[in-house]
Amino acid sequence: MDVGNIFHMTGGSGSTSYANNSSFQMKASDTVKHITVETIEQLYLQLESFPKTIGIADMGCSSGRNSLPEIKTIVESVEEIGRRLLAEPPDEFSVYLNDLPSNDFYSVFKALPDFIRQLREERNGRCPSIFIAGCPGSFYGRLLPKNSMHFVYSSYCLHWLSKVPPSLCNEKGESLNKGNLYISESSPPAVSLAYFLQFQDDFSTFLRSRSKELVCKGRMLLILLGRVDQDNHVDRGNSFLWELLSRSLTILASQGKLNKEKLDCYHAHFYAPSKCELEDQVRREGSFVLDRFKIYQLEKTCNGTNYRSYGFGVAMTVRAAQEVMLRHHFGLEVDGILDTLFEIYGNMVDEEMAKEEIEPFTFLLVLWKL
Template sequence: MEVVQVLCMKGGNGDTSYAQNSLLQKKVISLTKPITDEAISNLFCNNFPARLCIADLGCSSGPNTLFAVLEFVTTVDKVHKKMGHELPEIQVFLNDLPGNDFNTIFKSLPTFQKDLQKTMGAGAESCFVTGVPGSFYGRLFLGKSLHFVHSSYSLQWLSQVPRGLESNKGNIYMASSSPPSVLKAYYEQFQTDFSMFLRCRSEELLEGGSMVLTFLGRISEDPSSKECCYIWELLAVALNDMVAEGLVEEEKMDSFNIPQYTPSPAEVKCEVEKEGSFTINRLEASEVNWNAYHEEVFSRYQKIVADRMSREKTEFVNVTVSMTKRG
């Protein structure tokens, strides 16, 4: 089954939902806010559009989705008040794969509108929110229709599991024990996907439009380094224990691989420059501590992660790039 048909965060608002277990992702959105604010502010250096179109790609569901939108819209409001201009009408597009829990987002819109009114007053009436299901590894919007594109902790997910991973036995992702061919397959899939993403957004963004993208990434040039792969290596330990106990079939374990690639800043820069449509304004790496979360595998996983966290430093690396479409 294709990734686009099955990949989604767990919907609803239950204890195990993404909405209740995404504090780290919210921290990352807050961490990169100065870069987002700068990019949005720069949109108004030369002109003041009457209508502003913003897209959040890989929006998922839960409080983070509309938290990010609130950040975008209030930034626009502050910039326009500072410059003495009227607030433009703002169209916000929320994109994720078709399996995403858009219903939970829409049910939260009345509360979002109230929060917006507290911050912006009557200006809140100028903000319109629309859901756009589909893969961002293809076209989603009309040509030259967007002013600003944001994506946080989504672009590390690949469009498909790379081909040629038969030799990755005992692992579910790139690992220190993975052969070079596996690392190569993952990197090539990232190159294919990210270049496609850039081409599509180039067609959809207006000249001078901006993007701020944050990946789960790495600083090391080694794609199998602990800073990006360790959390999956630990999950593989739990799954291999279950194989040994006869709880999971070895064939299923060997055929399972995570469709994700955590790029370095240099790899992101390389693909942006190769595609050629964007000028990089800022490219930064940052770190955020990670803490883990009722299924048998996650019970085991929790114990393994807790043990490792008590003995060594555990952090996620974020790679954030801010870029502007060339003229």
């Protein structure tokens, strides 16, 4: 198996039964819905003549239930803005749902007939044509035709790297970050540098690829995890959650249920950038203007979900992204212990939350193409 093809994971992996653990994504989407609407309005006002066909892409759609409501929000926003400005609405929407080839696109497509029927019923049969297609592949590269998209959306995806930084291992193949899954207090400076350089390369590739696909003045709305301290990579909101997962894996290794040597070289394909790092990379790549930057801390609750606690909800969200990685790295030995692993992990998160809040930060960026 080509490891490079499985490392860019999104908000959930369609290859696991936990891919629809998307309540945190839905909460973020609801929180920023007004910004989505405002961004569409700005796009509408800046285009000299609004096209008859609007191109939309959801980068990292997953197989959960988030993509279709987001499409509905965008369609409704375009229609409302058109009415307000007395402009002719578009006849068609061309929508691309992107994720890795391993994603369960079938579950998304299965929901489409009901989605389209609901839109038509809400409009008494007067509904624009909406053409929805799957677009399998890594968004760290070109996916769509040049100048074909007007709006690109991505939720909780860009903190996942295309691969584990290769420089985390020395020439002998030994880990520089032994005992850690991610950047921690005990990590040498070379580890945080390796993660940062991989993020730089990935995010630059993402921006460069989307700049080819978006029309002039096209918009992107990106939601991802980040850190607020520019000079310190170790925070309680991101790195501490990886530390808890590392402890959980270590417990199972101490019980002989996991290979200790394999655990020593298992690393997260994750990076929480700072605001300055994101701004600097946008400026360096040069194709976009960063129009808006917001920082959120979403309300921590398990209400309205199937999770018995916040910690278990976090565990299922992490499992959705990590299960494929764990299976690939550890092989068959991990199959029988995944439930135990994330049970331990969820309990650890709840125990730590009882002492002090674990507060991950969500960043929102709105960019438009020059």
